[in-house]
Amino acid sequence: MHIVVCIKQVPDSAQIRVHPVTNTIMRQGVPAIVNPYDLFALEEALRLKDKFGGRVTMLCMGPPQAEDALRKCISFGATDAILVTDRAFAGADTLATSFALAAAIRKIGEEQAVDLVFTGKQTIDGDTAQVGPGVARRLGLNLLTYVSKINEVDLDARTLTVERRAEGGVQRLKTTLPSLITMLEGTNEMRFATMEDMLRAARVPVRKWNKDQAGIEDVSKIGLKGSPTIVSKVFAPKARKERAEMQEVGDGSSVNDVCLNLLQKIFTT
Amino acid sequence: RSTELPEHLKAYKGVWVFIEHDRGQVHSVSWELMGQARILADQLGVQVSGVLMGGPADDMEAFAKEAYVYGADHCHIMRDPVLQGYRNEPYTKGLTDLVNTHQPEILLLGATTMGRDLAGSVATTLGTGLTADCTELNIDGRALAATRPTFGGSLLCTIMTLAYRPQMATMRPRTAPMPRRDESRTGTISTMALGMIETDIVTKLLEFIPDANRNTVNLSYADIIVTAGKGLKNADNMKLVWGLARVLGAEVGATRAVTQAGWLEAERQVGQTGKTVRPKLYIAAGVSGAIQHRVGMEGSDIIVAINTDPNAPIFDFAHHGIVGNAMQVLPVLTATFRSHLDRRILKVA
Ligand SMILES: Cc1cc2nc3c(=O)[nH]c(=O)nc-3n(C[C@H](O)[C@H](O)[C@H](O)COP(=O)(O)OP(=O)(O)OC[C@H]3O[C@@H](n4cnc5c(N)ncnc54)[C@H](O)[C@@H]3O)c2cc1C
Ligand SMILES: Cc1cc2nc3c(=O)[nH]c(=O)nc-3n(C[C@H](O)[C@H](O)[C@H](O)COP(=O)(O)OP(=O)(O)OC[C@H]3O[C@@H](n4cnc5c(N)ncnc54)[C@H](O)[C@@H]3O)c2cc1C
Structure with a gap:
């Protein structure tokens, strides 16, 4: 079984600070991590590899330093990794990103046919959840979003049954391979890296593909040029004009007074 | 381009x-x-x-x-x-x-x-x-x-x-x-x-399994929400928010700090990575008002915050603020609402 897992390297948003005057993101010193949602996809892929054998190929589009994120995934047990990296990819929105990733997956498939593609549910920076559907559409893969459980994979019949989170319930869907799964968070727990895989992660070459190696001929479809969306403005949320009407328990007013006061305010306004 | x-x-x-x-x-x-x-x-x-x-x-x-x-x-x-x-x-x-x-x-x-x-x-x-x-x-x-x-x-x-x-x-x-x-x-x-x-069509829909608790946690569309923050100190104090919620016919919400501590279920989380809510009345107890929480609830008609820290960010966007210990305030608030709402209902009847 050949599985491709797409991951994005993202800034650790818990540590992101916004410059109070210029409203720009202060990236200096913010560590880059594997998008946390993508680890649920990776763990699910590794479980299928444990069960059926085969390989898990990691794929990332990003700047050269995204190699670290790919090595991290190899340390968890992925077979190998490809970094699609080229200045021409800069400024990509989801349409251009899915174009580039789809081209790279086609190339990967030329080496060995791909049975399943995994992505995370969404990223913690762009946060659109649009890349998975976009890649599936471009490659003609059966799309399964928000998957909470893979019930059954039958490699002989080439079928797959999953549970998918929908509004107000869960859909049980059956489809055929090849498919693309976007994995829901909290559905599994990432394994610990073994010593052997950690050593392998340090040594194994991460293949770097530029746009030509990724099989991209039409440069008008990638990067800023291939992106229909334009960020026209970035700004801070506006503060409310006045602060809350405050009451303090203690100085002169008892808890009782304060609560009664509040009740009158809420139910007369 | x-x-x-x-x-x-x-x-x-x-x-x-x-x-x-x-x-x-x-x-x-x-x-x-x-x-x-x-x-x-x-x-x-x-x-x-x-x-x-x-x-x-x-x-x-x-x-x-x-x-x-x-x-x-x-x-x-x-x-x-x-x-x-x-x-x-x-x-x-x-x-x-x-x-x-x-x-x-x-x-x-x-x-x-x-x-x-x-x-x-x-x-x-x-x-x-x-x-x-x-x-x-x-x-x-x-x-x-x-x-x-x-x-x-x-x-x-x-x-x-x-x-x-x-x-x-x-x-x-x-x-x-x-x-x-x-x-x-x-x-x-x-x-x-x-x-x-x-x-x-390749993909077949075999079954739809409706959520068992579909109607139990309906945070997004609740008219009144009482939300617990980390300032409530422990899981046992969740009974204070439940008590107030019961009297008001409200839903109970939580900050991520609270759902991560396991004091309330994940479905109750309000904010960027939880639900967006827009109730008529939002009462936040022991909630600091972090931006990730704020974006999920600032559309509420009336926001009431109870916090021991007069400089807590939540007071910058709440409408009514009570500076005080939530463990003290919540029971009294519950009792006040209970007696006065009862009286209002009696008046109507
Ligand atoms: C603040 C902000 C807002 C944005 N808003 C929009 C918007 O509204 N519309 C729009 O079209 N673009 C938007 N973008 C651009 C968008 O983030 C980029 O196109 C990005 O390359 C992919 O989108 P995403 O991060 O939303 O990924 P998502 O679609 O949320 O990612 C889903 C999954 O796809 C995979 N994946 C995503 N990116 C990569 C990658 N580079 N390499 C490998 N796998 C990947 C991962 O498995 C991930 O879990 C925004 C960017 C920023 C920073
Ligand atoms: C990517 C990302 C996504 C996130 N998404 C969400 C989200 O969806 N929702 C969310 O809520 N958070 C989210 N967070 C977390 C958020 O940043 C805050 O950490 C969280 O909201 C804080 O929760 P809190 O107010 O309960 O706790 P704290 O920030 O610890 O605040 C506790 C407050 O209680 C007060 N207090 C202490 N004792 C008492 C007392 N006895 N009586 C009254 N008040 C008292 C303190 O003064 C303090 O203001 C996210 C964070 C990140 C990085």
Whole structure:
């Protein structure tokens, strides 16, 4: 079984600070991590590899330093990794990103046919959840979003049954391979890296593909040029004009007074 | 890159809302969007259309009547047995065909699991721009200016699609108000066939398992919410929020700090990575008011905050603040509400 897992390297948003005057993101010193949602996809892929054998190929589009994120995934047990990296990819929105990733997956498939593609549910920076559907559409893969459980994979019949989170319930869907799964968070727990895989992660070459190696001929479809969306403005949320009407328990007013006061305010306004 | 709209795309006119429905009920986000679509269309001087797709068992004519009441002028109905229950493949084909035939300039969907799945596929097929999870929609010039929180809500960004049509966006449930109903409004209907049969479709829907607690945690649409923050110190003190909630007929919400501590279930989390809520009354106890929490609840009509720290950020956007120990205040507040609300009910009776 050949599985491709797409991951994005993202800034650790818990540590992101916004410059109070210029409203720009202060990236200096913010560590880059594997998008946390993508680890649920990776763990699910590794479980299928444990069960059926085969390989898990990691794929990332990003700047050269995204190699670290790919090595991290190899340390968890992925077979190998490809970094699609080229200045021409800069400024990509989801349409251009899915174009580039789809081209790279086609190339990967030329080496060995791909049975399943995994992505995370969404990223913690762009946060659109649009890349998975976009890649599936471009490659003609059966799309399964928000998957909470893979019930059954039958490699002989080439079928797959999953549970998918929908509004107000869960859909049980059956489809055929090849498919693309976007994995829901909290559905599994990432394994610990073994010593052997950690050593392998340090040594194994991460293949770097530029746009030509990724099989991209039409440069008008990638990067800023291939992106229909334009960020026209970035700004801070506006503060409310006045602060809350405050009451303090203690100085002169008892808890009782304060609560009664509040009740009158809420139910007369 | 070009920001000019090519000549052949200038014919695209009108604002569309994809109306999401499930087992006889329209998702409220579709009506929230209808209200927004009406405002946008009036500014552009164009019509609002609803898109209804479904199977033989779905009463889409009834949904269309509702759509008019909320602001639509027209509805496109596509009915086919293969559209009974959402599946990506036939819905993507149907919506793409409708767009290519009728050429709307703006297409809006709810940022639900269905809306995001469908919008991502349709935008890719059409090769157009899609802005995700918006919290505000405006017109700038003649184009859609869609605003969404970024980096966990610490900043907002406005995104536009200038040289492609339609301009697509998904909007987060509960970020726009429910529009006022106008029972006198009517509209027109047109229908279109899907042109697919079951054997064309690879993915089969085997079963739909409704959530057992579907009606127990209905945070997004609660009128009153009492939210517990980390300042409540321990799981046992959750009984104080439950007590107040019971008296007010409220739902209980939580900050991420609280759901991560396991004091309340994950479904109760309000904020950037939880639910967006818009109740009439939001009472936050022991909540600091971090930006990721704030973006999920600042649309509430009245916000009351109880916090020991007079400088807690929540007081910057709450309407009423009580500086005090929540463990002391909550029981008294519960008792006060209980006796006075009872008295009000007695007065009415
Ligand atoms: C603040 C902000 C707001 C944005 N808003 C929009 C918007 O509204 N519309 C729009 O079209 N673009 C938007 N973008 C651009 C968008 O983030 C980029 O196109 C990005 O390359 C992919 O989108 P995402 O991060 O939303 O990924 P998502 O679609 O959320 O990611 C889903 C999954 O796809 C995979 N994946 C995503 N990116 C990569 C990658 N580079 N390499 C490998 N796998 C990947 C991962 O498995 C991931 O879990 C925005 C960017 C920022 C920073
Ligand atoms: C990517 C990302 C996404 C996030 N998403 C969310 C989200 O969706 N929702 C969310 O809520 N958070 C989210 N967070 C976390 C958020 O940043 C805050 O950490 C969280 O909201 C804090 O929760 P809190 O207010 O309960 O706790 P704290 O920030 O610890 O605040 C506790 C407050 O209680 C007060 N207090 C202490 N003792 C008492 C007392 N006896 N009586 C009254 N008050 C008292 C303190 O003064 C303090 O203000 C996210 C963070 C990140 C990085």
